[in-house]
Amino acid sequence: NTKITQSPRYLILGRANKSLECEQHLGHNAMYWYKQSAEKPPELMFLYNLKQLIRNETVPSRFIPECPDSSKLLLHISAVDPEDSAVYFCASSPGTNTGQLYFGEGSKLTVL
């Protein structure tokens, strides 16, 4: 799937701050951040619809999302913890109430 691009694909962090970026070229209104830990299904972190944050699951405050426009999504990470090691997927769908969810390729975060 080249229609949802994520960067970086791999990220190794000590205590540094970093941001993940996502852009979708599908014209979708809803964008999501999911976290997938090893051997588990993806878990929703944040959901935006038309740039508004409408769902914020229980996520540590060191993760801060940002939606600068309806096709872009950022995830700012600070003071990471080893439990944050996971793959972070960006996803999008036509709206929040209908339609298929499409995932980006993921950004693998390894916390040293």
Next chain:
Amino acid sequence: GDQVEQSPSALSLHEGTGSALRCNFTTTMRAVQWFQQNSRGSLINLFYLASGTKENGRLKSTFNSKESYSTLHIRDAQLEDSGTYFCAAEDVAGTGSNRLTFGKGTKFSLIP
């Protein structure tokens, strides 16, 4: 308990054979999606169903919202089918935005 119960948790098939995966739902779902997570970790859309049956190549999926289940049939299994399969179902949350609940996944591998 879990809203989405996926089975089996693991499946091994000889090349050319087939089998079915199943997701049972403990609450009424509006639609279901099936994903394949391949060996590179990409989450690939297979099906999106609000009802009925869809077929795509060697894959076929059915969603029965009245009886609260969905199935994914794989026939003539090939190496490229390897990976983990997830179902994900939409319920109608009180907030007006859909919550997508994932099954725990079925790890599929081909027996050489």
